[in-house]
Amino acid sequence: MAIRVLVVDDSSFFRRRVSEILEQDPLLTVVDTAANGQEAVEKAKTLRPDVITMDIEMPVMDGITAVRAIMKATPTPVLMFSSLTHDGARATLDALDAGAMDFLPKRFEDIARSKEEAVQLLQQRVKAIARRRTLLPRSPAPATSAGASRPLSSLRGRSPLESRTTVATPAPAAPAERRSLPRRSGKSYQLLAIGTSTGGPVALQTVLTRLPANFPHPIVLIQHMPGTFTTAFAARLDGLCQIRVKEAEDGDVLRPGHAYLAPGGRQMMFEGRPGAARIRILDGNDKVNYKPCVDITFASAAKIYGGNVLAVVLTGMGADGREGARLLKEQGASIWAQDEESCVVYGMPQAVAKAGIASESLPLPLIGEAIVNEMVS
Template identity: 85%
Template sequence: MAIRVLVVDDSSFFRRRVSEILEQDPLLTVVDTATNGQEAVEKARLLRPDVITMDIEMPVMDGISAVRAIMKATPTPVLMFSSLTHDGARATLDALDAGAMDFLPKRFEDIARSKEEAILLLQQRVKTIARRRAFMTPRATAPSPLRGRSTPVGSGSGVVGRLASTPVTSVAPEPVVDRRSLPRRSGKHYQLLAIGTSTGGPVALQNVLTKLPANFPHPIVLIQHMPGTFTTAFAARLDGLCQIGVKEAQDGDQLRPGHAYLAPGGKQMLFEGRPGAARLRILEGNDKVNYKPCVDITFASAAKIYGGKVLAVVLTGMGADGREGARLLKDQGASIWAQDEESCVVYGMPQAVAKAGIATESLSLPLIGEAIINEMGG
């Protein structure tokens, strides 16, 4: 049975372009289009599509408000289209907080080297997130309290202040973690926490990192597949929400306990030095590598510097990035965890690690933050 898609955009040209691309795949069918967010909410209720593609800026009702209303009434996987600008990044992150599953740039040439590659990517993304429809439940609409520092870094009128004050829609209420269900503490001594993720990662990382205390005893590196214009805004958002410090990594950053370093989009993040005095190297991405940043590259570099004193966690994401880097870490004695299928937006990267027999634990997302504290201290 074909996957039924509702295409939402105020541009008739873009609606037609997206519809034509999707209709080229025999497994996809466009059941209707909508010109604004209010129309999208009404047609989602009437047509019950399997996936909705959604613009952000539209008249009558914007895309973020529409996503929030759809998730409350008729939860449906939503793929957002965004501009690759700082404001576009902030709006896209708001849409993901509201319940959207994934995003793509509106300029397809920004994500693909050819027209054919862009077409396949859009079709693949729609088919992938469609699989999550059966797992979706209505979301709460009340904003969640911020769990981070009482005074966000920067003024209220600055980027961080604006991001930190953005209401965050959460699945409510998140169950209280029964510590008896956490993995038994291994007794290993750690020096680094490394987390790799892709599709669904922004929300998953927020879920995990907001649970870590300010006195978390180890540095943290984050590798999220994301464009370069997005990682600055995403790091700032996390910094405002979390008790730990979060920043976009810069070349030469010295790793400090209780701080997380997000790999810049379009580049690769490696380590140099020795444990306890390691620094980050940020290098230009090689076009021969599919992912920039690449989880495999950062994990492999961590294996060289930290050996087995790493806890590596692979969260939701498409593809298999992280599997080979995790294998190198495990060969050194590191601990490897994967997010479980039920709590993933896309069970690709974690599945690759689990199927290869590399992961020692497969954990539900709500458990992972507490499990990290239990294993690593803090």
């Protein structure tokens, strides 16, 4: 049975363009279109589509408000379209907080090297999130003015529980919260490394808000995301978490209790020695599919930190992270993967698990607590 899609955008040209791309795939069918958020909310109720593609800036009702209303009335996987600007990044993150599962830039040429690749990417994303209806409903974020972001400074110093009430997180797969933590290994660590892609922004918020301010090791984060988004995303995480979070810069010294988010469009590596390692931010090879690339950062961590790393692979499409995790594993590092039930896309974690590299497969709501149990004395 074909996946039924509702396409929402105030531009008739863009509605037609997205519809034509989706209809090229025999597994996808566009059941209707809507020109604003209010129409989207009403048509979601009557048509019950499997997936909704949603613009952010629209008349009558904006996309963020529409997502919030849809998640309250008829929870449906939503793919947001966004401009690659700073304001667009902040609005997209607001939409993810409201309950959207994933996003893509409106200018397809910004995410693909050819028209064919862009078409396939959009089709794949829609099909991927359609399979994850089990993660719904999500708790809607508190109502804010259209497109507005919450003041990040007001969140500094809140407990993880208080911080989590301000953002939407995937509904845990029962009985995830009742599962026991993995037995503590007693291993010595010097670095926590986390790689993710599709579904990663919400997953990272869920994990990082569990970490205490006195977390004893540096943390590196690799999220597949455009360059204009990583700056805004790092700032948002910094406001939500007790640890400090920043977009990584060339020459940054890795410090305990600090998380460094790889900048979009570039590669993050390390030089030096444990305890005095520095971050190197490089343009990297254009032939590499991902910028930033989890494999590249994990491999660099293996050279500097050896086996004294806990690497966690979260939700994401593809297999990025598998080979880097393999190198870490060969050095004696611990590798964990997010379980299938709590992933938006069980691609990257599955690749690590199927290769026999991961020692633990954990539900998202448990991962942050498990990290603290494993790495904090």
